Amino acid sequence: MKIWAISDTHGMHEQLKVPEGIDMVIYGGDCSNSFSKAINFNEVAKFLEWWNALDIPHKVLIAGNHDTSMENNMHGFNKLDKSRNFHYLEHQFKEIEGLKIFGSPFTPTFGTWAFMKDRAKMDKLWEHIPDNLDILVVHGPPKGILDLSENRFGEIEQCGDKALLRHVLHRKPKVMIFGHIHNYKEYMNQGIREHGGVKFMNVSCVEDGKFDIGLTSNGITFEL
Numbered sequence: 736m737k738i739w740a741i742s743d744t745h746g747m748h749e750q751l752k753v754p755e756g757i758d759m760v761i762y763g764g765d766c767s768n769s770f771s772k773a774i775n776f777n778e779v780a781k782f783l784e785w786w787n788a789l790d791i792p793h794k795v796l797i798a799g800n801h802d803t804s805m806e807n808n809m810h811g812f813n814k815l816d817k818s819r820n821f822h823y824l825e826h827q828f829k830e831i832e833g834l835k836i837f838g839s840p841f842t843p844t845f846g847t848w849a850f851m852k853d854r855a856k857m858d859k860l861w862e863h864i865p866d867n868l869d870i871l872v873v874h875g876p877p878k879g880i881l882d883l884s885e886n887r888f889g890e891i892e893q894c895g896d897k898a899l900l901r902h903v904l905h906r907k908p909k910v911m912i913f914g915h916i917h918n919y920k921e922y923m924n925q926g927i928r929e930h931g932g933v934k935f936m937n938v939s940c941v942e943d944g945k946f947d948i949g950l951t952s953n954g955i956t957f958e959l
Contacts (some may be wrong), residue, residue: 754951760793762796799914841873858901871910875915887951919944
């Protein structure tokens with residue numbers, strides 16, 4: 736199956752170039768920007784118009800910390816809707832055409848955005864990740880994997896989740912997809928890194944400080 740993985744378009748999704756021959760598209764969160772739930776609702780609605788129109792057989796969507804209207808279920812994703820042409824995963828498992836996928840929007844607390852939890856509580860949360868996964872898609876990275884950015888003191892640090900890394904290396908999905916931490920100055924987070932038998936992919940599409948020039952990545956296409 737040919738898969739296109741994208742994340743963190745922050746309202747600029749229409750700039751993406753849809754690859755040919757894609758069987759599944761996976762979105763890793765942050766399709767929107769605004770903290771205001773009312774404004775955010777409209778931003779997500781515009782994204783969904785584009786998303787629903789994609790001529791791709793299988794679609795998997797998770798939220799990110801900027802998607803505040805999704806956290807409040809303002810789009811009705813958590814209601815059964817047989818007419819919906821995509822799978823929304825909120826810390827949930829789904830098997831599609833034999834591929835086992837688990838998706839989660841949660842990231843460690845940084846500010847007061849959506850789907851955030853204290854780092855001390857993340858370990859218990861990640862216990863829900865199943866074994867024998869083909870794809871794990873989480874909005875944020877594991878610690879030390881394509882996760883460099885500047886903290887509130889102006890220092891560069893690894894911003895990922897240490898508990899998440901431990902659970903991923905224990906369960907060993909074939910692929911882990913995430914975004915949340917964009918490219919930053921000379922620190923290139925977008926891309927692929929293999930570690931501990933897992934292929935990690937940061938598929939964020941924007942670059943910090945360059946929102947005015949649009950997207951700087953078209954995500955990653957791969958096959959499983």
